[in-house]
Amino acid sequence: MPNDVALKSAAPPREIAHSVSPGLWTLAWRRLKTDSVAMVSLAIVTAFILLMIVSSLGLVAKDWAKEVGVNYAPPSWITLGAADAPTPAPVPSDASEPAPTGPTPGSAFNSTVVDPLADVIAELKGGRKPDTGAGAEENKVVDPLADVMKDIRSDQAGAKAAPVADERRATLPFGGDKWGRDIIAKTIKGSETSIFVGLAAALVAVFIGTVLGAFAGYYGRWVDDVLNWFYSVFSSIPYLLLILAVAAVLQQKGTFTIVLILGLTGWSGVFRLIRAEYLKHKGREYVMAADALGASHSRKMFLHIFPNVSHVVLVQLSILTVGFIKAEVILSFLGFGVPVDVVSWGSMLNEAQNELILGKWWQLVAATIAMATLVTAFSLFTDALRDALDPKLKGRTGH
Amino acid sequence: MDAADIALDPLVRVRDLRVTFRLDKHTSFEAVKGISFDIPKNSTIALVGESGSGKSVTALAILGLLPPENTIIDPTSQVLFGGRNIVGMSAAELRALRGAEISMIFQEPMTSLNPVFTVGFQLEEVLRLHMGLRGDAARKRSIALLAEVGIPEPERSVDKFPSQMSGGQQQRVMIAMAIACEPKLLIADEPTTALDVTIQKQILDLIAALQKKHQMSVLFITHDLAVVGEIADRVVVMRHGEIREQGTAKQVFENPRDTYTKALLKCRPQIDRRPARLPIIDDFMTGDGEGPQDIPDRARGLNAGDKVVLEVKNLGKSFFSREGIFGKREFKAVKDVSFTLAKGKTLGLVGESGSGKTTVGLTLMRLHEATTGEALFEGRDILAMSPKEFMQYKRRIQIIFQNPYASLNPRFIVGQILTEPMQIHGIGASTQERTELAFELLHKVGLPEVSFYKYPHEFSGGQRQRIAIARCLTLKPDILICDESVSALDVSVQAQVLNLLQDLQAEYALSYIFISHDLAVVKYISDQVMVMNEGEIVEIANSDEIYRNPREPYTKRLLASIPKGWHPGQVRA
Numbered sequence: 001m002p003n004d005v006a007l008k009s010a011a012p013p014r015e016i017a018h019s020v021s022p023g024l025w026t027l028a029w030r031r032l033k034t035d036s037v038a039m040v041s042l043a044i045v046t047a048f049i050l051l052m053i054v055s056s057l058g059l060v061a062k063d064w065a066k067e068v069g070v071n072y073a074p075p076s077w078i079t080l081g082a083a084d085a086p087t088p089a090p091v092p093s094d095a096s097e098p099a100p101t102g103p104t105p106g107s108a109f110n111s112t113v114v115d116p117l118a119d120v121i122a123e124l125k126g127g128r129k130p131d132t133g134a135g136a137e138e139n140k141v142v143d144p145l146a147d148v149m150k151d152i153r154s155d156q157a158g159a160k161a162a163p164v165a166d167e168r169r170a171t172l173p174f175g176g177d178k179w180g181r182d183i184i185a186k187t188i189k190g191s192e193t194s195i196f197v198g199l200a201a202a203l204v205a206v207f208i209g210t211v212l213g214a215f216a217g218y219y220g221r222w223v224d225d226v227l228n229w230f231y232s233v234f235s236s237i238p239y240l241l242l243i244l245a246v247a248a249v250l251q252q253k254g255t256f257t258i259v260l261i262l263g264l265t266g267w268s269g270v271f272r273l274i275r276a277e278y279l280k281h282k283g284r285e286y287v288m289a290a291d292a293l294g295a296s297h298s299r300k301m302f303l304h305i306f307p308n309v310s311h312v313v314l315v316q317l318s319i320l321t322v323g324f325i326k327a328e329v330i331l332s333f334l335g336f337g338v339p340v341d342v343v344s345w346g347s348m349l350n351e352a353q354n355e356l357i358l359g360k361w362w363q364l365v366a367a368t369i370a371m372a373t374l375v376t377a378f379s380l381f382t383d384a385l386r387d388a389l390d391p392k393l394k395g396r397t398g399h
Numbered sequence: 400m401d402a403a404d405i406a407l408d409p410l411v412r413v414r415d416l417r418v419t420f421r422l423d424k425h426t427s428f429e430a431v432k433g434i435s436f437d438i439p440k441n442s443t444i445a446l447v448g449e450s451g452s453g454k455s456v457t458a459l460a461i462l463g464l465l466p467p468e469n470t471i472i473d474p475t476s477q478v479l480f481g482g483r484n485i486v487g488m489s490a491a492e493l494r495a496l497r498g499a500e501i502s503m504i505f506q507e508p509m510t511s512l513n514p515v516f517t518v519g520f521q522l523e524e525v526l527r528l529h530m531g532l533r534g535d536a537a538r539k540r541s542i543a544l545l546a547e548v549g550i551p552e553p554e555r556s557v558d559k560f561p562s563q564m565s566g567g568q569q570q571r572v573m574i575a576m577a578i579a580c581e582p583k584l585l586i587a588d589e590p591t592t593a594l595d596v597t598i599q600k601q602i603l604d605l606i607a608a609l610q611k612k613h614q615m616s617v618l619f620i621t622h623d624l625a626v627v628g629e630i631a632d633r634v635v636v637m638r639h640g641e642i643r644e645q646g647t648a649k650q651v652f653e654n655p656r657d658t659y660t661k662a663l664l665k666c667r668p669q670i671d672r673r674p675a676r677l678p679i680i681d682d683f684m685t686g687d688g689e690g691p692q693d694i695p696d697r698a699r700g701l702n703a704g705d706k707v708v709l710e711v712k713n714l715g716k717s718f719f720s721r722e723g724i725f726g727k728r729e730f731k732a733v734k735d736v737s738f739t740l741a742k743g744k745t746l747g748l749v750g751e752s753g754s755g756k757t758t759v760g761l762t763l764m765r766l767h768e769a770t771t772g773e774a775l776f777e778g779r780d781i782l783a784m785s786p787k788e789f790m791q792y793k794r795r796i797q798i799i800f801q802n803p804y805a806s807l808n809p810r811f812i813v814g815q816i817l818t819e820p821m822q823i824h825g826i827g828a829s830t831q832e833r834t835e836l837a838f839e840l841l842h843k844v845g846l847p848e849v850s851f852y853k854y855p856h857e858f859s860g861g862q863r864q865r866i867a868i869a870r871c872l873t874l875k876p877d878i879l880i881c882d883e884s885v886s887a888l889d890v891s892v893q894a895q896v897l898n899l900l901q902d903l904q905a906e907y908a909l910s911y912i913f914i915s916h917d918l919a920v921v922k923y924i925s926d927q928v929m930v931m932n933e934g935e936i937v938e939i940a941n942s943d944e945i946y947r948n949p950r951e952p953y954t955k956r957l958l959a960s961i962p963k964g965w966h967p968g969q970v971r972a
Contacts, residue, residue: 024809024810024854024856034423034424284805285800285801285802285805285806286805286806286807286808286809288761288766288798288800288806289798289800289806289807289867289870290808290819291766292764292766292793292797292798293793293794293797293819293820293823293870293874294790294793294794294820294823294824295819295823296823299823304808307808307810308808308809308810
């Protein structure tokens with residue numbers, strides 16, 4: 001240090017001009033910025049989160065539930081090649097007018113009547129014709145739908161007798177669902193639910209895992225034993241069974257319930273990791289030095305060690321978010337998820353399984369694209385984040 | 400071997416070697432800046448330098464082991480091994496060369512051996528790959544090799560796992576693997592740095608004997624000139640990627656021409672002198688290049704009237720490991736240790752690893768709970784106090800750890816590191832006052848005040864150790880325990896920190912317990928020296944006395960192992 005002597009003799013100025021030193025987070029951010037994949041993923045993730053916020057504030061997709069199109073309105077960018085494509089026309093919202101009863105083989109009738117089921121039939125016919133072209137085939141197609149149609153008609157007739165003249169569009173930008181709701185608005189609303197559930201559940205799980213892991217790892221001995229037994233018992237129960245059990249105990253369906261279910265069952269991985277990190281850091285010299293200086297247990301645990309394991313927590317948070325978004329989708333798909341009046345990607349996919357038989361693929365595609373984009377971007381970002389926070393992990397491989 | 404002989408046909412000819420590391424897209428760092436030297440046949444060359452001098456990079460370049468992704472070796476560089484240029488060789492050619500003709504031993508034997516295979520298996524693997532030996536032949540050769548490197552009971556040891564061997568034995572196994580294929584060149588990268596002084600001596604003797612027996616060349620990389628003096632024929636001194644000086648050992652040690660070499664020779668504490676202040680590199684690099692002359696010696700040793708600050712009686716510490724289901728096995732790390740520490744004086748604590756010297760320090764700090772004994776500080780037993788009561792005494796005994804990279808919290812700025820202990824102990828009335836104190840202490844340990852706003856990772860090892868010292872000083876302690884505090888530092892930085900410790904001792908009348916395995920450093924800084932072995936005190940006496948007249952055989956053996964460096968009249972074959 002050649003400048004030591006010079007500095008010693010300098011009179012100490014009281015206000016010292018200093019440039020802000022880059023902390024480890026700043027350095028990690030700098031490394032992250034050079035990674036173009038990470039930045040693109042981060043932009044996508046940020047866009048989704050912004051969308052979630054904007055949507056929850058009611059600025060977009062507020063009236064997603066409004067039935068703006070005809071039932072199963074197809075995406076407007078699709079040109080329907082079939083001759084019996086539904087003509088765009090304003091239609092009354094209810095289907096009170098007579099509809100084909102029973103197996104009606106009249107294809108001319110079908111093409112003029114605009115009815116949710118008429119579309120289906122037409123569509124199916126259009127699909128089947130090149131294959132078989134037989135009239136008997138049509139009968140087969142129409143038969144099972146008649147019951148559903150009756151149900152819907154009687155429901156709607158009972159609920160609302162007076163026809164409200166509503167302008168319904170025949171096509172929507174990305175199509176409509178069974179009730180003619182705009183798929184784009186629905187997907188945005190669904191994203192709001194799914195991302196919120198994913199993030200909130202991950203926060204709950206990471207919080208529980210970190211606190212318990214910190215105590216177990218730091219104190220060791222009987223605290224560690226007790227928490228480890230608890231953990232072992234917890235992880236010995238099959239995951240789905242546990243979720244169902246928590247769902248049964250909480251006794252109500254709702255977004256908040258899903259967050260709790262996922263949060264309360266998903267902490268075990270974080271617990272193990274954080275416990276191991278605390279075990280490792282407890283023996284480090286800087287913690288011993290803090291001990292020698294007289295720092296209290298809580299100070300050592302949360303002021304000294306926690307910032308040094310926080311990158312693990314952050315990476316876990318993003319891994320769990322991805323996992324929980326997928327878990328919510330699965331839960332909702334299975335019917336344990338969000339209630340009927342709330343839309344999520346999972347409930348959209350659940351609806352889509354019935355629609356797909358009818359050839360209405362757009363709801364499925366919309367939900368899938370949204371989920372795949374976010375999950376992929378989030379996973380790539382998580383990987384880049386881990387590399388940026390722990391550059392040694394990546395090894396010496398360059399580009 | 401004389402100079403003319405060497406120049407004739409060297410084994411390795413390094414010409415204008417330039418190695419650059421790419422740090423990221425735009426910045427790169429030139430680690431080796433166009434160096435040239437020869438490794439003659441059948442001789443030992445020492446490559447000496449401090450950390451960052453490029454000595455290890457040079458060795459890796461000779462082995463062709465530098466990672467190609469982020470290193471650029473200048474295409475005009477030449478590393479000629481038997482007439483063939485290693486720079487630009489294909490991976491297959493390099494693999495054939497490594498192990499068979501060039502082999503290497505590393506600093507850490509514990510991490511260089513694979514812990515899940517027996518040493519025999521690992522030796523046989525080398526023999527299989529390079530010599531084509533299999534089955535019984537390979538096993539016999541392994542046993543012969545283990546016998547050659549001095550492993551006791553080689554027939555049994557061949558089936559041992561690395562963890563069943565001591566550090567010195569593991570390093571011997573590494574050497575056996577390195578010489579298994581009769582290489583022409585053996586590269587030894589700091590092979591003794593991680594070892595105790597007595598083991599170091601044995602390993603150095605072994606390498607020298609093997610070199611002579613096998614007529615091979617050894618490239619010995621080290622930061623320690625004292626080690627070099629014992630084994631090297633020629634010495635190459637490197638600094639900042641450049642060669643400062645090269646020549647025969649005799650010439651470099653007796654008549655160094657380069658100022659940096661002179662500085663290196665002077666700034667390491669000598670066993671026979673104790674200057675009041677150790678010269679540092681800067682003393683030489685500025686001015687006439689001769690460095691400070693005639694520094695008066697400092698007198699060390701206890702006087703009759705010295706006031707005692709700490710009296711330790713029958714200190715014992717046992718660790719228990721579980722054995723069987725209910726059984727416990729006791730391991731006595733410290734047995735019945737008693738000593739006194741005088742005010743303003745230094746007690747040196749030496750011993751090999753496992754001697755219990757660090758445990759003594761940690762137990763006095765109550766970082767370990769003592770099993771038996773008492774430690775009287777101002778007449779009160781600090782080991783028996785309740786934790787609450789001990790808090791007031793805690794600030795008065797402080798510790799500086801070995802590794803300055805590990806002992807500072809990387810997420811705190813230096814300001815936080817320094818003000819935190821004051822905050823805990825209520826020193827200074829306000830944040831403003833504590834900040835002022837922190838500035839003052841930074842000044843005291845010779846760091847610029849902007850350091851306050853920086854993170855530990857922005858400092859070098861020596862600067863970090865200064866921060867650690869400043870952190871202890873915030874509490875105005877009476878006793879400072881230095882646990883191998885200068886062992887991880889370069890020789891020149893070590894001199895600076897030792898000077899700082901002595902200045903602070905004079906200013907604040909601090910008492911030090913100086914724990915180290917480095918006998919020369921302990922001799923330099925201590926008034927009194929306590930030698931420990933297997934948890935017990937072997938000998939305790941004034942430092943000059945113990946080095947001049949060691950009474951116990953263990954002490955004698957320890958002192959005999961100190962690398963003597965170069966001494967005139969030394970004869971090398």
